[in-house]
Amino acid sequence: MKQNIHPKWNTEARVHCACGSTFTTGSTLSDISVEICSACHPLFTGQQKLIDTAGRVDKFNQRAAAAKKKQEEAAVRNAERESKKVAVEA
Numbered sequence: 001m002k003q004n005i006h007p008k009w010n011t012e013a014r015v016h017c018a019c020g021s022t023f024t025t026g027s028t029l030s031d032i033s034v035e036i037c038s039a040c041h042p043l044f045t046g047q048q049k050l051i052d053t054a055g056r057v058d059k060f061n062q063r064a065a066a067a068k069k070k071q072e073e074a075a076v077r078n079a080e081r082e083s084k085k086v087a088v089e090a
Contacts, residue, residue, distance in 0.1 A: 007028040008028065009026065009027075009028060010026065010027055010028065010029065010030045011026050012024050012026075013025050013026060013027035013029055013030055013031070013032060014030070014031050014032070015032045015033075015034060015037070016031070016032070016033050016034070017033075017034050017035070017036065017037035017039065017040060018033075018034070018035045018036065018040075019036075019037065019039060019040035021037050021039040021040065023037075
């Protein structure tokens with residue numbers, strides 16, 4: 001094994017979580033900041049975060065209804081144009 005190419009191993013590396021929890025572990029870094037840990041992760045705490053998919057579905061339905069309304073208005077306009085064209089030709 002080559003000498004002096006490996007980073008220094010810290011056996012007492014401090015880990016700081018965004019929730020405020022801290023613990024020690026071994027790492028090449030002496031101080032580590034994480035966003036989520038076993039103290040606040042839903043898998044370990046048993047709390048699940050619900051995602052609001054109903055809002056997404058409602059938005060989709062609104063867009064679909066608006067598109068359908070536009071298509072119906074366009075069909076009415078086209079029918080009026082056709083009726084005017086037939087009246088002018090006759």
